[in-house]
Each structure stands twice: as structure tokens, then as C-alpha cells.
Amino acid sequence: VSFRDEGKLLPVVTIDGSGILVEGTNVLAVDLHNSSAGSSDIAMGATLDIAAQPAGAGGGGIGSTIHPWVKRDIPDDENWILQTNLELYGLQFGDFVTGLMVEVERGDKRFRYAIGNKGGDQLAVVQVTPAATTGTLFSLPYTLTNDMTVRIKRQANDLVFEWRPQNQFEEVYRLSLPEGTKVIDGGAFAATKTPLELNVLFDYVLLSLPDSASSSFDQLIVSEVMYKPEGGDQYEFIELFNAGASTINLKGFKFPQGQPFDEFVFGDVEIQAGSYLLVVNDIESFQHRYGEGLNSFIAGEWGGGSLSNGGEVITLLDDQGLTVLSFEYDDSEPWPTSPDEDGTSLTLSDPQLGGAVNAGNWSSSITVGGSPGATKTVTAFSGWMQERGETNPLAIKEDGILNNLFTYAFGLDISNASPKDATPSPRLVSLDGEDYLTIEYHKRISDPEITYEVEFSADGTNWSSEGLNLIALPSEIIADGIEIVAFRMKDHLETVGKTFLRVVVSVQ
Incomplete structure (x- = not known):
């Protein structure tokens, strides 16, 4: 299928799987090819629509419950984190629960535990017994937004239920499991007591193993990327932000070879909580453009290579070689396109919330050249430029006479x-x-x-x-x-x- 607009989804095929899917594991295989030898990128995805069976179709007990549940096996011999962000489409209320659920085996009996949105107005932790009866272990009124980020953590014999109301995860309930309890599986689910139309979007479901992730994971964030500066590659930079509550010593941390430039290893440098740090392509060129007032933010310059103007993977490892962060930016929608065209930088809208893997969390910098080492605040002038659809203070708007700064400063x-x-x-x-x-x-x-x-x-x-x-x-x-x-x-x-x-x- 030839399709040029990368900012839109193109439905290719719809399959009714009601008579195809089997109980247990189903594998979806897709044979995908570029439309021509000169095409260098391609993207695809799949959407799964699930409908519950009619009321009364199931039998008795927990094994006969009938509701949408997309699950996967979960390691039973180590700690893990299962996390998601879910959003209700519009205001929805009723007798339902949706979020994350895991199933455990205690002795010879199965139990399920879940955290998520209950009834459209509560954050709740619930338990499903072997007899399929449901009870609420914890609840909290929730009317902030239609979405919430929740996770379940395994810590030794404890299941820890957490949510993220603002910048940091908070524990809301902890369940101690009997010795010998096995964790079977878990994933995103939605359940209603009676037939009910419920529209919920799960942005992602992430299973991570803390032993394979850095202790700085979710704390050290890439907050700004200047990948196509005006004047040449020598003005490129990457900005880091410490979203955690404590200082991080970066000695031995590194950007590995080719992700995104030649290997760069940090020296004995610290980044305070709530502070920024910069890695630049060329220190002398950076100082010439931005001045020497940012010297204290510069951790060093990478020795070779440059940031790709077409997007690439950025990975940061800690001193043990564990992943601190890894994401891939792009120069086409849904990523902001101005950094590829106007000399602005790619900036993370709210570094405290992270989410670097999500294109929707990024925007172009308010001004050309970006704002290295500084909080991205919207001033009266930058807000005025945004309203005009402008990013460069020195550019002249179409049909204008003076540049944006002079037009604003002289009150035209x-x-x-x-x-x-x-x-x-x-x-x-x-x-x-x-x-x-x-x-x-x-x-x-x-x-x-x-x-x-x-x-x-x-x-x-x-x-x-x-x-x-x-x-x-x-x-x-x-x-x-x-x-x-x-x-x-x-x-x-x-x-x-x-x-x-x-x-x-x-x-x-």
C-alpha cells in the first residue's frame, strides 16, 4: 500500500477473529515490506477490539469470568513492575473497574488483584476470590482527569500498588502474600458487573525487571535535544534533567557507541535534584553561541559523530551498564517538525513527568536555538509568537515588514x-x-x-x-x-x- 502521509493511520485490513482465536496464546504474524527499494522507513501497528460475552455465558468460579483481559506471563522468581496509563473516553460512570490485573496462585487456589479506575470516580485496588466474588481493598475519590498512571510491583512476597498523581509514584496499598505464592500472569483489563458499553484506551502496558534497569531509571531524563541547529552540527547539544529527589553522581555513566554519537563516558560530575546538565558537540562553538554563563552546566563534549536530522535512538547507561533511558526521536509527525525546519530544539513538555518515548510529550522550543540549561517557561513574548505561529524572533512573518521581536517591542x-x-x-x-x-x-x-x-x-x-x-x-x-x-x-x-x-x- 503506498501512503505518504506519515501523520495519519491507514487501515489496511480488518479481521474478525471471533472464530479464529483460541484459548491460551495466539500469535499474530505480519509480512511487511517497503513499497520501493528507495524507501527507508515503514511503520505498522495493530488494534485489538474485544467484546465481552453475553451475561450468563460463563460458568462458576474465577476461571469462568468473562471480561476483556490482555495478559502475559510474568516472572515468578524475581521482582518486577507492571505499569500502564489508561484513559476513559469522555465522562463514563457505572459499575465497572478497568486498569491492571495480576493473577496469583496461593496453594491450589487462584486470586486476582487489580488497580485502576472504578466507576469513573475512584482509584481502587480490588481482589477477586476463587469464587469470583469481588471486594475493594482500597479506594480513593478520583475526579482529576479522565486518565491515570498506575502500576503493580512485586517486592519479595509483597504486591505493591502505586499510582502517579503528579510527578512521583505513590504507594496506596501493600499486600503481603503467603510464602510459596506464585505469580501467573497479568495485564490490562476492563470488567463490568452488568452489560455496559465502556471505552478505555491503554497508552501502553510495560513490564520491567528492576534488576535489569538502573536505579536512576525514571529519574534522569533527556529534556531537550538540539539535533538540527542553525549554523551547523557544532551547535548540537543534549540536555539532561534530574527529576528525582536526590543528587546523582554520573561517573561512569555513558552514551554507548552510536546511540546517538561516538561513545561518551561521564567523568566525576554530579547533577542535583531538579537541575540540568548538558553534553555538547563542540564546547567552543557552544560557548560562542550561548555564552560562558552555561559553563557550569556542561558535562563535556562528545568526541565524534552527530545527532541525526532524521531521528535516531538515544540511550544512556549507568556505571553498571544498566539502562537509564532509551527512546527514539523523529523529525516527522506525530513528533514536532519545527526542530527539523526552523532551528528550534526538541523539548520535553514536562521533564518531571518524563514520558520521553511518547511523541505527544515533546514540543518545539519557544525560540530558535532552544533553551539549554534552563526551565522552558512561556514568557509574554514567546506566548505572543506562538499565537502568531512563529518560533524565530528575528524572522519576518509573511506580509510583515519588521521581524517578530521589533514588531512586538515597538508595539505595531x-x-x-x-x-x-x-x-x-x-x-x-x-x-x-x-x-x-x-x-x-x-x-x-x-x-x-x-x-x-x-x-x-x-x-x-x-x-x-x-x-x-x-x-x-x-x-x-x-x-x-x-x-x-x-x-x-x-x-x-x-x-x-x-x-x-x-x-x-x-x-x-
């Missing part, structure tokens, strides 16, 4: 003045028979983060504000948050000689 969007009247212009003021050079412009006084500085030059090449004696003239409000400001030189024209004046506009 509010005052409707002409660029000639709003931008700096020279004037002469006569006092007591003497002429004085003045400069006049419109100023956006409603945004204190925009600064204006008058500089002078005797040759039009070398500029400075030092030694410039100016006297402020009365200002005039011409629109909401916009005023006309003017300054005159203290000395009259005959004493200052040839002089140039200009206004330097900056955004903090």
Missing part, C-alpha cells in the same frame, strides 16, 4: 502605527537657540522583559552606551501598554560633532 500589533513612526528616528529640538539631537521610538511598557538601550557612535561602526549623556523627554501613551519615548543629548550639536544613535532591543 497594538498601536497600528506605521513602522516608520514606531521605530527609532532622529529629531532636532531647539532650546535657547541651540539644536539638540534626539531619538524617538515606541516602547512596549507592558512587558518588562523587553529592554531598550540607546547607544551612540562617531563612525557608525563602533557603538557604546558608556559616556552617553541623555535627558529623557516627556512620554506619551498612544495605546494600551504602548508609549512614545524620546531622549535628547545633553550637549548641543555644535559640541558633539558627528554622532549616530541607535536602540538595541533585547528580550530577557
Whole structure:
């Protein structure tokens, strides 16, 4: 099937599996090919729609319960974490439970334990007995959103039920299992007491083994990737963020060979909780563009290779070789496309929440060049640019005359003045028979983060504000948050000689 729009799903085939699927394990095999020899990427997926049997179709006991449950085997001889994010489509209430469920064998009897959304307004932990009776072990009113992230952990003989209300997982219930209890399987499920239409989306179901994951997993996050900077690869960088509650020493941590560049091993460097750290392509080039104020954030530069403009895997290992993080970014939808086109960076919307593997959690940086080593806050100016569909302060919007920064700073969007009247212009003021050079412009006084500085030059090449004696003239409000400001030189024209004046506009 030839299909060029990578931002959309293309249904290829629908199969009715009601007469095909068997009890136990079913294998779905797909033979997939690129449409031509010149095609280098392809993606596919499958959606499984499950309907419960009619009421009364099952027999008695836990083995005869009839509800959708997509499960897999779970290791019984080690600790594990089973995690998911689920979302109810719209406001749904009723006698139902949906979330994660595991089945255990205690002696010769089976029990099931689950955590998830109960009735549309509760976070609940439930137990299903061998007789198929259901009881609530824990419940908490839940009306925050339609989605929730929950997980079940095996810790020795304990089952730990947790959820993530904000930035960190919180334990809500702990169940001690009798010695010799075996964990059989587990996965995502939905169950209703009576026939009920229930629409729930599971974003993922993740089974992880703590012994194979780093202790820094879910704490150390890639929060920004500058993979296609203006000016060349030498300005590339990766930003790390410590979303945990304690300091992490990165000595021996490494980006392995080719994921995404030549192997880079961290030295004896620490990253404080809530702080950022940078690994850059070339330190000298980075400092030239971003200044030396970020030196304390730079952990080093990688020795060779560069970030792929078309997307690739980024992996970070700890000093034991265990995986801290691993995800693959892309330059096409559903990933933000501006970083591949406009010189912006790829930024994680909320580093505290993580989720780097999900394209929907990423956005393009507010400004060209990104914001290495800093929290991605939305200022009045950056918000204004977003409303205009712009990312580069120095770019000129289609049908515009001035760049975005000047249009904003001189208030052209509010005052409707002409660029000639709003931008700096020279004037002469006569006092007591003497002429004085003045400069006049419109100023956006409603945004204190925009600064204006008058500089002078005797040759039009070398500029400075030092030694410039100016006297402020009365200002005039011409629109909401916009005023006309003017300054005159203290000395009259005959004493200052040839002089140039200009206004330097900056955004903090």
C-alpha cells in the first residue's frame, strides 16, 4: 500500500477473529515490506477490539469470568513492575473497574488483584476470590482527569500498588502474600458487573525487571535535544534533567557507541535534584553561541559523530551498564517538525513527568536555538509568537515588514502605527537657540522583559552606551501598554560633532 502521509493511520485490513482465536496464546504474524527499494522507513501497528460475552455465558468460579483481559506471563522468581496509563473516553460512570490485573496462585487456589479506575470516580485496588466474588481493598475519590498512571510491583512476597498523581509514584496499598505464592500472569483489563458499553484506551502496558534497569531509571531524563541547529552540527547539544529527589553522581555513566554519537563516558560530575546538565558537540562553538554563563552546566563534549536530522535512538547507561533511558526521536509527525525546519530544539513538555518515548510529550522550543540549561517557561513574548505561529524572533512573518521581536517591542500589533513612526528616528529640538539631537521610538511598557538601550557612535561602526549623556523627554501613551519615548543629548550639536544613535532591543 503506498501512503505518504506519515501523520495519519491507514487501515489496511480488518479481521474478525471471533472464530479464529483460541484459548491460551495466539500469535499474530505480519509480512511487511517497503513499497520501493528507495524507501527507508515503514511503520505498522495493530488494534485489538474485544467484546465481552453475553451475561450468563460463563460458568462458576474465577476461571469462568468473562471480561476483556490482555495478559502475559510474568516472572515468578524475581521482582518486577507492571505499569500502564489508561484513559476513559469522555465522562463514563457505572459499575465497572478497568486498569491492571495480576493473577496469583496461593496453594491450589487462584486470586486476582487489580488497580485502576472504578466507576469513573475512584482509584481502587480490588481482589477477586476463587469464587469470583469481588471486594475493594482500597479506594480513593478520583475526579482529576479522565486518565491515570498506575502500576503493580512485586517486592519479595509483597504486591505493591502505586499510582502517579503528579510527578512521583505513590504507594496506596501493600499486600503481603503467603510464602510459596506464585505469580501467573497479568495485564490490562476492563470488567463490568452488568452489560455496559465502556471505552478505555491503554497508552501502553510495560513490564520491567528492576534488576535489569538502573536505579536512576525514571529519574534522569533527556529534556531537550538540539539535533538540527542553525549554523551547523557544532551547535548540537543534549540536555539532561534530574527529576528525582536526590543528587546523582554520573561517573561512569555513558552514551554507548552510536546511540546517538561516538561513545561518551561521564567523568566525576554530579547533577542535583531538579537541575540540568548538558553534553555538547563542540564546547567552543557552544560557548560562542550561548555564552560562558552555561559553563557550569556542561558535562563535556562528545568526541565524534552527530545527532541525526532524521531521528535516531538515544540511550544512556549507568556505571553498571544498566539502562537509564532509551527512546527514539523523529523529525516527522506525530513528533514536532519545527526542530527539523526552523532551528528550534526538541523539548520535553514536562521533564518531571518524563514520558520521553511518547511523541505527544515533546514540543518545539519557544525560540530558535532552544533553551539549554534552563526551565522552558512561556514568557509574554514567546506566548505572543506562538499565537502568531512563529518560533524565530528575528524572522519576518509573511506580509510583515519588521521581524517578530521589533514588531512586538515597538508595539505595531497594538498601536497600528506605521513602522516608520514606531521605530527609532532622529529629531532636532531647539532650546535657547541651540539644536539638540534626539531619538524617538515606541516602547512596549507592558512587558518588562523587553529592554531598550540607546547607544551612540562617531563612525557608525563602533557603538557604546558608556559616556552617553541623555535627558529623557516627556512620554506619551498612544495605546494600551504602548508609549512614545524620546531622549535628547545633553550637549548641543555644535559640541558633539558627528554622532549616530541607535536602540538595541533585547528580550530577557
